[in-house]
Amino acid sequence: MKYQFDDSKKYDVIAVGRACIDLNAVEYNRPMEETMTFSKYVGGSPANIAIGTAKLGLKVGFVGKIPDDQHGRFIEQYMRNVGVDTSEMIVDKDGHKTGLAFTEIKSPDECSILMYRDQVADLYLQPDEINEDYIKNTKALVISGTALSQSPSREAILKTVQLARQHDVKIVFELDYRPYTWKTTEETAVYYQLVAEQANIVIGTRDEFDMLENHVGGENAATVTALFEHTPELIVIKHGVEGSYAYTKSGETFRGKAYMTKVLKTFGAGDSYASAFLYALITGESIETALKFGSASASIVVSKHSSSEAMPSVSEIEDLIAAQV
16 A cells, blocks of 8 residues: 655655754773763654655755754755755844753663753744745655754644645655653643644654553554544554554555664664654655664664664665564
8 A cells, every 4th residue: 555645846855953063982891970972963754754755756945943053054955065055044143052962872772861951952943933834845745853952943844734725735754753852741641732733744663652542552443543533644653673553544454574683772663663654754665764764774774873863775774674584
């Protein structure tokens, strides 16, 4: 089964939300207290998805707010150099800074992220800074849950959702739950539910869907039944090493397996999964193939040091799938 997009649009994907800096530990197998060196990369789920889809060959744009400093210029230049249109990146003039994520790699299954997210520029994107002509010219609009965590970014995201619905743009909601940006789980559930009900495609882990529903231990069947009463047409629920499931409104269920790899770290998988999954859907592949692409891409990224820089090519993804048939 294939998923349909409006092929008359100029862009394949426009992502909206945070672009920040990842500082990944160069020294593995030690706690952050003992880590002395870090490598700098562009980070943030929407930025990573934009970078991932651009590297796969899609025509990609990005909407977000970056600081008027060296980090902001690094982010814009990197994204532009990998093929992302940055013409709608807004430069913050009020002194807000870039979010920083320091990562600790103690073992392949024991990693942590230390976030600095106070007064960050990406959460100050204003509703009046959203360009309707830009939003209406994409097949898919990718938004992430973190951008809903504070105003005015929250209202800017809700405006992009409204504009996308007006102009036949498919809304892809990547749940991207980061607890450190939210005040309460109740607040998270309110805004996640609000946007999920208006999205066309919803992607997240089982734990993230539990946040949307504001309870632990949710079942996939109940989740998709409730959301399919609203706008969603395709729901993807990821279960880590157990693989992922895609559910369609018309009643089909598809399962994608996880691909074996030598894991270096645990972060970056979700963004790489979404990038390759959307690439496959937008280029006319079936949902089954899209699940394979997403899982394979995630496996490649968790085996490498960065998230954005490690986003794979189409041939790398295809080679891994072929090697583990």
